[in-house]
Amino acid sequence: MAGSILIVDDDPVQRRLIEAAVVKFGHGALTADGGEAGLALLDGPSAREVSAVILDLAMPGLDGIGVLKAMAERGIHIPVIVQTAQGGIDTVVSAMRHGAFDFVVKPASPDRLQTAIANALKVEAVEGETRRSARRGGNALTFKDLITKSPVMERVIRLGQKAAASTIPILIEGESGVGKELVARAIQGAGDRRSRPFVTVNCGAIPDNLVESILFGHEKGSFTGAAEKHSGKFVEAHGGTLFLDEIGDLPLDVQVKLLRAVQSGEVDPVGGRSTLKVDIRLISATHRDLLQRVKDGAFREDLFYRLNVYPIFVPPLRERREDLPYLVRHFMDRVAPDDPHRRLRGVSEAALDMLMAYDWPGNIRQLENAVFRASVLCDGDVLTPEEFPQIRAQVEGTVDLGSPAAAEPAAAPTDSAAPAGVADEVPVAARQRFGTVTALDERGNVRSLAAVELEMIKFAIEHYNGQMSEVARRLGIGRSTLYRKLKEYGLDPEAGRFERMAS
Numbered sequence: 101m102a103g104s105i106l107i108v109d110d111d112p113v114q115r116r117l118i119e120a121a122v123v124k125f126g127h128g129a130l131t132a133d134g135g136e137a138g139l140a141l142l143d144g145p146s147a148r149e150v151s152a153v154i155l156d157l158a159m160p161g162l163d164g165i166g167v168l169k170a171m172a173e174r175g176i177h178i179p180v181i182v183q184t185a186q187g188g189i190d191t192v193v194s195a196m197r198h199g200a201f202d203f204v205v206k207p208a209s210p211d212r213l214q215t216a217i218a219n220a221l222k223v224e225a226v227e228g229e230t231r232r233s234a235r236r237g238g239n240a241l242t243f244k245d246l247i248t249k250s251p252v253m254e255r256v257i258r259l260g261q262k263a264a265a266s267t268i269p270i271l272i273e274g275e276s277g278v279g280k281e282l283v284a285r286a287i288q289g290a291g292d293r294r295s296r297p298f299v300t301v302n303c304g305a306i307p308d309n310l311v312e313s314i315l316f317g318h319e320k321g322s323f324t325g326a327a328e329k330h331s332g333k334f335v336e337a338h339g340g341t342l343f344l345d346e347i348g349d350l351p352l353d354v355q356v357k358l359l360r361a362v363q364s365g366e367v368d369p370v371g372g373r374s375t376l377k378v379d380i381r382l383i384s385a386t387h388r389d390l391l392q393r394v395k396d397g398a399f400r401e402d403l404f405y406r407l408n409v410y411p412i413f414v415p416p417l418r419e420r421r422e423d424l425p426y427l428v429r430h431f432m433d434r435v436a437p438d439d440p441h442r443r444l445r446g447v448s449e450a451a452l453d454m455l456m457a458y459d460w461p462g463n464i465r466q467l468e469n470a471v472f473r474a475s476v477l478c479d480g481d482v483l484t485p486e487e488f489p490q491i492r493a494q495v496e497g498t499v500d501l502g503s504p505a506a507a508e509p510a511a512a513p514t515d516s517a518a519p520a521g522v523a524d525e526v527p528v529a530a531r532q533r534f535g536t537v538t539a540l541d542e543r544g545n546v547r548s549l550a551a552v553e554l555e556m557i558k559f560a561i562e563h564y565n566g567q568m569s570e571v572a573r574r575l576g577i578g579r580s581t582l583y584r585k586l587k588e589y590g591l592d593p594e595a596g597r598f599e600r601m602a603s
Contacts, residue, residue: 104127104128104129104130104149104150104151105122105127105128105129105130105150105151105152105153105154105217106130106131106132106138106141106142106150106152106153106154107119107122107129107130107131107132107153107154108131108132108134108135108137108138108153108154108155108156108159108164108167109131109132109133109154109155109156109159109183110133110134110156110159110160111156112133114156114183114206115131115133118154118213119131121210121213121214122154122217124210125213125214125217127217127221128149130146130149130150134159134160134161134162135159135161135162135163135164135166135167136161136162138153138155138167139162139167139170139171142171142174142176142178143174147176150178151178151179151220151221151224151225152178152179152180152181152201152217152220152221152224153178153179153180153181154180154181154183154204154213154217155167155168155180155181155182155183155200156182156183157182157183157184157191157192157195158184158185158191164182164195165191165194165195165198167180168180168182168195168198168199168200169198171199172198172199175305178224179201179202179220179221179223179224180199180200180201181200181201181202181203181204181213181216181217181220182195182200182202182203182204183203183204183205183206183208184203184204184205184206185205185206192493193493193494193539196489196490196493196494197490197493197494199490200490201219201220201223201473202216202219202220202489203216204216219477222476222477223472223473223476223477241282241285241286241288241289242286242289242290243257243260243261243286243289243290245282245286245289246279246282246283246286247423247426247427247430248420248423248426249422249423249426250415250420250422250423252415252419252420253414253415253420253423256283256412256413256414256415257286259410259412260283260286260287260290260412261290263287263410263412264286264287264288264290264291265291266410267381268409268410269362269382269383269384269406269407269408269409269410270284270287270382270383270384270409270410270411270412271347271383271384271385271386271390271407271408271409271410271411271412272284272383272384272385272386272411272412272413272414273385273386273387273390273411273412273413273414274385274387274413274414274415274416275387275416275463276387276462276463276465277417277462277463277464277465277466278414278415278416278417278463278464279414279463279464280345280385280414281300281343281345281385283412283414284298284341284343284383284385285298285343287341287383288340288341288381288383291381293339293340293341293381296339296340296341297336297337297338297339297340297341298337298340298341298343299333299336299337299340299341299342299343300343300345301314301315301333301342301343301344301345302345302346303344303345303346303347303348303349303350304345304346304349305346308351311350311351311354312353312354312357312370313330313332313370314330314332314333315332315333315334315354315357315358315367316332316334316357316361316367316368316369316370317329317330317331317332317334317335317367317369317370317372317376318330318332318369318370318371318372319369319370319371319372322369322370322371322372323370323371331369332367332369334361334367334376334378334380335367335376335378337378337380338378338379338380339379339380340380340381341380341381341382341383342380342381342382342383343383343384343385344382344383344384344385345384345385345386346385346386346387346388347384347385347386347390347407348386348387348388348390348393348398348399349388350399352398352399352400355399355400355403356400358403359400359402359403359406361378362382362403362406362407363406365377365378365379365380366378382407384407390404390407390408391404416460416463417460417463417464417467418459418460421456424452424455424456424467425452427464427467427468427471428447428452428455428467428471429446429447431467431468431471431472431475432444432446432447432471432475432483434472435471435472435475435476444475444478444481444482444483445481445482446482446483447482447483447484448482448483448484448485450484450485451483451484451485451487451488454485454488454491454492454495455467455470455488455491457495458491458494458495470488470490470491471483473487474487474488475487539552553585554589556575557571557575557582557585557586557589557591558591560574560575568582568583
């Protein structure tokens with residue numbers, strides 16, 4: 101069995117139909133009758149079985165967008181295939197912006213659904229293997245391993261190299277996903293503790309009642325559930341580096357003990373009778389404004405100044421776009437298929453321009469995920485805008501409604517000195533495929549409903565080969581209404597599709 105599929109839909113008939121199709125494809129199936137039920141399942145032990153989610157967008161209570169937002173907040177990285185009505189273009193764009201992997205239009209054909217599931221499981225499988233390989237690969241990293249050509253990042257590297265020669269506490273600041281942990285690992289790799297432990301703690305991911313135990317350790321029986329003695333992260337990092345990520349999320353009562361540990365190099369295990377001496381290099385990181393947290397009373401001022409001895413700010417990706425082609429190439433190489441005949445040659449200029457135009461709120465982590473999925477699912481040897489549907493939906497305001505047979509082939513790649521293996525730009529006509537509905541105009545403004553309606557009517561007539569009864573039914577309007585709209589827009593289906601009527 102190639103992974104279980106979670107089906108979240110409030111319509112019992114639709115749920116049974118999708119479940120039957122999923123089982124026929126050879127997968128296990130789990131079902132939930134709404135967003136709350138689906139999220140509860142993803143929070144529970146059954147989540148281990150789920151390799152992909154088929155999610156209806158229109159549901160009472162917690163709808164599909166709400167589920168996607170909640171999954172992102174919980175750090176649940178499972179591919180989600182959303183289901184939508186054909187006319188819900190704005191909803192599809194919103195779903196892609198919130199991390200949906202793919203979408204199918206109701207009623208989805210078995211072939212389309214099977215392809216979407218196969219792609220989702222393919223990405224999930226390769227992601228799992230990549231994570232396992234990363235764990236086996238160890239933690240060795242130096243500043244030479246950081247991929248950058250940006251002047252603002254060169255400053256980060258210079259500061260990091262100077263910091264590596266000392267043992268003073270370091271505070272790394274920057275938005276989520278900019279690579280704060282990579283900078284911390286490079287600092288350790290450039291110092292005399294390079295062969296010693298590098299222990300990471302995400303302070304924001306630990307329940308408040310367990311933070312003290314995880315950081316400083318506990319004795320057996322010191323509290324309910326403490327069945328064994330635990331040494332704690334400070335002791336584990338003895339002789340090496342302790343990296344406290346999201347330090348701004350530490351509870352105030354734990355901040356007091358952390359201050360003592362930083363000042364004296366001593367920790368008190370929960371339930372312990374004596375203190376333990378530790379020798380660590382402390383590196384903290386946060387995406388928050390710690391000084392503002394101090395002013396708000398959420399972070400101790402004395403601890404702030406103890407940690408902020410040597411601050412390093414890592415800029416967001418949008419402020420160092422010159423790094424993007426190099427990062428794309430790096431991530432493509434990391435996930436290249438094992439078959440040497442299918443290795444990706446590069447990325448088209450059209451795709452690279454699109455990636456450069458995006459602001460990357462999730463920074464390098466988001467870019468890595470986007471390139472990873474595009475590389476795994478790409479059938480050719482060059483990445484094009486088609487391989488980045490989520491980014492394309494946000495940059496161009498478009499979603500692909502299918503009809504791959506109508507697509508023109510992308511331009512063949514050419515040899516280039518550009519770092520990302522950039523190919524000749526794909527002509528605009530080749531990118532503006534039939535089956536694409538554009539939500540934004542050339543100035544970035546939302547197009548009028550009339551303009552989008554006209555494009556949808558054209559699409560439906562072409563898609564159903566001029567069968568006007570079927571076109572009207574699928575568009576949800578009467579046949580007389582359809583002909584009236586055709587006349588209003590100056591379209592005559594009898595005189596050749598999409599040709600303007602003679603005035």
